[in-house]
Amino acid sequence: MYNVPMKIPKRIQPLVDDGLVDEVKSQLMSGKEASVYVVRCGETIRCAKVYKEISQRSFKKATAYREGRKVRNSRRDRAMEKGSGFGRDQQEKVWQSAEVDALYKLAAAGVRVPEPYGCFDGVLLMELVTDDEGYVAPRLNDVVISPEQAVQDHQVMMGYVVKMLCVGLIHGDLSEFNVLVDESGPVIIDLPQAVDAAANNNAEWMLTRDVNNIRDYYAQFAPELLSTEYAKEMWALYEKGELKPDSKLTGEFKEDETAADLDSIIQEIESARAEELNRRERLKEATEGVDDSKFNWAEPQ
Template sequence: MKAPPRLQSLIEEGLIDTVVRQLMSGKEAMVFVVRCGDETRCAKIYKEANNRSFRQAVDYTENRKVKNSRSARAMAKGSKFGRQEQEAAWQSAEVDALYRLAAAGVRVPQPYNFHDGVLLMELVTDANGDAAPRLNDVSFTPEDARTHHATLVAEVVRMLCAGVVHGDLSEFNILLAHLPGADGQEGHDGPVIIDLPQAVDAAGNNHAQRMLLRDVANLRDFFGQFAPELRSTQYGPEIWSLYQSGLLSNETALTGIYAPAHADVDMQAVLREIDDARDEDAARRLRMATTA
């Protein structure tokens, strides 16, 4: 097919050879299948901010660091240059998250290059070599649902231990891919997490807890359609509680059970509040009697 204008510069730079077809068009980007030498990859073209339905909500961009102080000041002022820099920072957030998570062993597409607003990365495929389906397009047996749910909960933990919360995780941005086996073993189907431009810093974003709980709840609700017992699990609160306590690691054994800790009641403080209220009421009654 004819290369879109946004991919032409990558062809001129020799980063891709040909454009095979459009793979999808989503809320923030269009994705194309491309050929790079002997390899088939995908190119993600980010839509301009005014053409996206997904807004750069302040909840997601909170505390994102910008190395260039001039850019940071312009973004704070909201100037034209600042908006351009904010757009560039939004796009590069996914690139940074992919490299960070891939290094941590999280199942995400392997990034290869980011050029002129286009992310060149691995094409995630099924057993036939075709583009892998999203979870929402697949039905599961109860056993498979439990297996994939456990895998994804472990991936959420691995992401959190790497300091990242996806922020928009659901069955719509997880692919069911054919993953190679280790040490010559036969491959198997497994989830791969995609779409990370809204990923947030777990320690630096005040909304990280709420986003993580929502991510895990989305997994619970989706797989709970096929394995109903998953609907009663509480992995999200359990994970965040362990994280806050400094007890979470990739090897932490989770139970899916969470009982919030209740702080001990300070009875002396409660009694003081009661006495103060009683004294205040007595003083009020005395004032009323005096003015009657």
């Protein structure tokens, strides 16, 4: 088995110096906002997600995702709003801490996400999700499933989205590329752009995009899912304050018969256009990433 340690990346070196990481085994992938490495911490194999500097990130429309994010320090908050050098630095820190905060919050809410172990100067240490043989778990996009399994896993994912919304969060970039599949089912990953459902004006259409991305993917295996309207059903209950973590959803929704809101229609058209561009970008990035899933990194825990 190929198991030669690679050169330690500059951003991970401080974690090695502090004894948090003992060895960097390989680069797992490189994406639009971060690079992920397989690392050894003592006897345990984990992931180290290294966030890219803002000048290197290609993540589009970050401002739309940051809307509504606040910090406790009013000076920092004002600087972030003004976009000063200090404010941009603080915005980066908020962006980097958003994922670890979301991971802790969602795990407590019963959503399956990688277990976080802390964020250190822009490097997030977290659980390496593996399959039952110890290989890196595949993304949902790389898995072929039966119609019955598709319906079951889709229901699980809708339950996770509901639980996320009940704690005030929307993934914001959920798709088959941001879900891993291990022996117990789907695991949601990549949350630095998590949206505050109550404070972000884009929350509803981001939720709709997330839910419909997942619906459309599973519908490749179970076409009957295309007729479901879980996003509209969730949001209607959420706005009424009636959405609960264990709410029993039907996937059915009756549209309001009142006159259509032209602005909303235009926004939906623009959102659909933007989503198609995002999907093409994700597909391109998926083929560019470095994937070491063929290597078995499992070691005795």
